[in-house]
Amino acid sequence: MVRRILLGSQLRRLREARGVTREAAGYSIRASESKISRMELGRVSFKGRDVADLLTLYGVTDESEREPLLGLARDSSIAGWWHSYSDVLPGWFQTYVGLEGAASHINTYEVQFVHGLLQTEDYAHAVVTAGHRTPLAEEEVERRVALRLERQKLLLGEQAPRFLCVLDEAALRRPFGSHAIMDAQLRHLAEVSELPNVTVQIVPFDLGGHPAESGAFTLLRFPESDLNDVVYLEQLTSALYLDKKDEVAHYDLVLERLVKNSLDPSRSREHLRTIRQLV
Numbered sequence: 001m002v003r004r005i006l007l008g009s010q011l012r013r014l015r016e017a018r019g020v021t022r023e024a025a026g027y028s029i030r031a032s033e034s035k036i037s038r039m040e041l042g043r044v045s046f047k048g049r050d051v052a053d054l055l056t057l058y059g060v061t062d063e064s065e066r067e068p069l070l071g072l073a074r075d076s077s078i079a080g081w082w083h084s085y086s087d088v089l090p091g092w093f094q095t096y097v098g099l100e101g102a103a104s105h106i107n108t109y110e111v112q113f114v115h116g117l118l119q120t121e122d123y124a125h126a127v128v129t130a131g132h133r134t135p136l137a138e139e140e141v142e143r144r145v146a147l148r149l150e151r152q153k154l155l156l157g158e159q160a161p162r163f164l165c166v167l168d169e170a171a172l173r174r175p176f177g178s179h180a181i182m183d184a185q186l187r188h189l190a191e192v193s194e195l196p197n198v199t200v201q202i203v204p205f206d207l208g209g210h211p212a213e214s215g216a217f218t219l220l221r222f223p224e225s226d227l228n229d230v231v232y233l234e235q236l237t238s239a240l241y242l243d244k245k246d247e248v249a250h251y252d253l254v255l256e257r258l259v260k261n262s263l264d265p266s267r268s269r270e271h272l273r274t275i276r277q278l279v
Contacts, residue, residue, distance in 0.1 A: 002102035003076040005042030006224055007051070010069060012040040014058040028057045046073040085147045088140055092239045096232055099241075101154055103161050105221035107255055111168040112216060113176060114185060116148050117155060118165060118192055118200070123185040124148045126177030155198060164199045166258045172202070172275050182279045190272045193265060201262040202271050210261060211254045219251055 015025055015036075022036040029050045038044045051073040055066050082089060082097045089097070100106060108115055113127050124145045129136065136144075155163055172189075175182050193200035203210060218232040231242040231251045242248060263271055 002042075002098055002222070002224075002227070003072050004044075004046065006227060007046060007069060007072040007076060008040040008042040009227070010072075011051070011054060011058075014055070014060060015040075018058045020057060025054060025057065029053050046076055048073050081150070082147070085143060085150075088143045089147060093234075095241065096234075096239060097151065099220050099230060099232070100151065102222060103220040104223040105162045105164070106218065107164040107221075108216070108218040109166045109168070109255060109258055110171050110216050113171050113174065114167065114189060115165050117152050117163065118189055119148060119152075120181070120185050120188045121145060121149060122181045123176055126181060130176060155192075155195065160197045162197050162199075164201075164255075164259070166201050166203060166255065166262055168203045169205050169271075169275075172272070173279065175279060179279065183276055186272050186276045186279070190269045193269060199265055200268055201259060201265060202268040203258060203262045204271065207261055211257045217251055219248065219255060 015022070022033040022040075026033045026036045031050070035044070039046065039050075048070060051070060052066070055061075055069060060066055060069070080094075080098055080101065082094060082101075086094070106117075113119075114123065116124070119127065125141060128141050128144045128148075154160060172186065176185075189200060192198055216234070220230045220232065222229075228243040228245065229248045229252070231240075231248050233240040233242070242251075262268070
């Protein structure tokens, strides 16, 4: 997904620099103007022949310039590890998992429960089973939990992203599973917050109202300069992906104010110990 977005943005830049219309670009590869638009947004797969023809049209003839882009086209067709979970992974969430895995910074605010990247196996099991009106088959529950645990590995890799998680105290007080499960989850949260690339901050109840009135969101940043920051907003049956700079800037400001008003990492760990004595 990320490779498609990156390749699409570079093709758009080349087309515009050459003064070629989308209609003309589409004609050159026997496609419609809307197909070119979808390609430039990274919403469709790329054929190597089409990319090669477009590069020629845009005047990119030097092999040293063509090959990296053709390589992106080849790589964009390689399925990510998460595709093996497609039986339990909605299409709209596959996009997020791909973006999450490519991000250099993951900044998130959660109010309902502990973020998926920080959940224990038992807590994840309790969250998955609680989130469905119709009981899921145990096999499907286990697959969903396994997917969540697989996602967590990115925090421990050599190129692990910076992860900032701002948690509303409500997410820590709301019980999922037994007392033992909650206690283990809170203990795990304190432990993982000590990782050098992970920051956990708690928005305490006594703060009162705060700027994140619209609820949970995640802001993703990428190492590639051609990729815009993305705000992810999850809904019951779909998700929104915002990448317009003014929209992203608004969420970035809200997160900045949340961080400023929440407990710092050290005090957040102390607050976790206090909550463990109460749940």
